[in-house]
């Protein structure tokens with residue numbers, strides 16, 4: 091069983107986001123990049139599946155800021171093989187990203203591709219489904235449970251309200267992972283450092299490309315001020331105000 | 344290319360999802376502007392009865408096949424690609440829902456059409472389409488325009504008024520033959536699993552004390568429970584709390600949880616991601632406590648406090664016990 095996990099690097103939302111001078115993109119000067127949180131879930135699920143079914147787990151990322159760190163972190167968590175795709179361009183669209191992943195994965199003889207259900211910057215669509223159609227392999231998105239039975243995967247797809255669809259999917263397939271069966275494991279810094287010394291990142295040149303078919307004309311922060319009325323003061327003063335607000339709004343206390 | 348606007352209907356367990364009506368409402372405006380018809384694509388097996396509820400559309404394209412009886416990313420995807428490929432609508436609206444996520448991006452590749460996702464606003468005028476998307480977990484909005492005239496747009500549930508899409512006339516129902524390829528699908532539907540009944544039905548509670556990742560540890564949940572008890576409410580939560588198994592799934596508010604409309608929604612350490620907003624935006628009074636002044640929750644809460652929840656929770660509890 092060869093499980094491939096495409097990883098996307100996305101801006102860390104804990105940092106403040108600013109729009110750049112063009113007015114159509116994020117100002118990259120202060121941005122920090124991190125692994126898309128749903129890709130962490132995909133990697134965790136891949137490692138859990140390997141424990142049950144055996145095989146290898148390959149983490150693959152496009153060449154970008156923090157890509158090496160993200161791949162070494164995957165190795166520290168247990169990924170067997172690391173691949174970086176070069177030449178896919180600066181800030182590729184979702185379509186271009188998925189195309190680069192699909193072309194690279196096509197040569198890896200993967201049985202299963204697990205990636206995050208979405209990322210915070212997927213303006214032109216989600217990675218898992220795009221990869222599936224580019225590779226012409228089946229896809230299921232919003233997945234919270236996977237088990238392998240021979241050459242099929244039994245997967246649970248989540249709908250609203252906690253209902254789930256169960257599907258049997260012929261492998262190879264790509265799944266958009268919403269949540270791993272366990273909280274994604276954490277790799278301590280020391281372990282990541284050791285992985286940096288011992289693991290190697292293979293490089294693969296990207297081949298095909300794809301267009302988003304649309305362009306951004308404006309990026310802006312949602313209007314402030316129209317939103318919440320902000321309360322200030324000590325915790326006690328705030329609590330007093332909140333109780334008054336609740337009562338004034340007909341909340342029965 | 345036609346000037347038509349297609350909307351992809353969504354149904355589960357025999358009833359249409361709210362998002363279908365929201366798309367119909369918006370689609371009506373768009374079709375008026377493009378000068379085309381508003382067409383609802385309905386896929387199912389023996390589901391033509393649902394067409395009666397799609398009166399806001401000019402026409403229903405109904406694709407009937409046993410392989411479409413239950414939603415299936417592969418069969419529904421292939422059927423949709425066939426319809427859109429042949430009829431060439433100008434605009435296709437899909438919900439950015441669990442089903443829609445499997446359909447929209449696949450259609451983009453199959454029909455070679457641009458996709459703009461996470462839309463909360465769609466306008467069509469003399470100079471074409473402008474789509475507003477909510478990105479970066481709601482921290483940024485982005486306007487985009489398709490390069491050609493045509494586009495698939497996946498719309499966040501709750502973005503448009505559903506009442507505009509309900510009722511109306513009796514649309515013409517046209518049967519459309521499913522492509523033969525769906526007979527042998529690599530994805531097979533096995534069964535629908537209903538959610539397990541929970542200990543507490545948070546949709547029935549007038550007061551919700553809702554906790555997010557800001558609660559930091561399972562050990563801090565009793566502090567929220569004490570506040571909920573004092574207020575006479577229940578504890579609900581954002582998705583990460585449920586993924587961590589700190590609370591049961593039935594307590595989850597949002598896109599993949601439940602929709603709630605309490606009299607008071609007290610959001611404690613919740614950032615306000617679009618998927619959370621979907622589930623609680625209709626609450627009568629929303630009060631948010633979050634240490635980050637830029638948290639998106641403050642864009643739609645009525646009152647906001649940038650304080651530590653561990654200060655505010657006990658202060659509130661003390662006042663109502």
Ligand SMILES: Cc1cc2nc3c(=O)[nH]c(=O)nc-3n(C[C@H](O)[C@H](O)[C@H](O)COP(=O)(O)OP(=O)(O)OC[C@H]3O[C@@H](n4cnc5c(N)ncnc54)[C@H](O)[C@@H]3O)c2cc1C
Pocket residue numbers: 207208232268554555556557558580581582583584595596597598599600601611612613614615616617618619622632633634635638650651652653
């Ligand atoms: C298909 C899909 C479906 C989803 N469905 C849902 C859903 O149904 N429901 C849902 O909630 N999410 C859902 N999500 C996840 C969603 O995208 C967000 O990841 C999630 O809502 C974030 O939860 P949060 O706000 O608790 O965490 P975070 O975004 O991490 O926010 C935590 C907040 O706590 C604040 N904070 C930290 N410490 C303190 C403190 N001491 N005092 C005050 N504030 C503090 C921080 O400033 C931060 O804003 C879904 C995602 C996908 C892809």
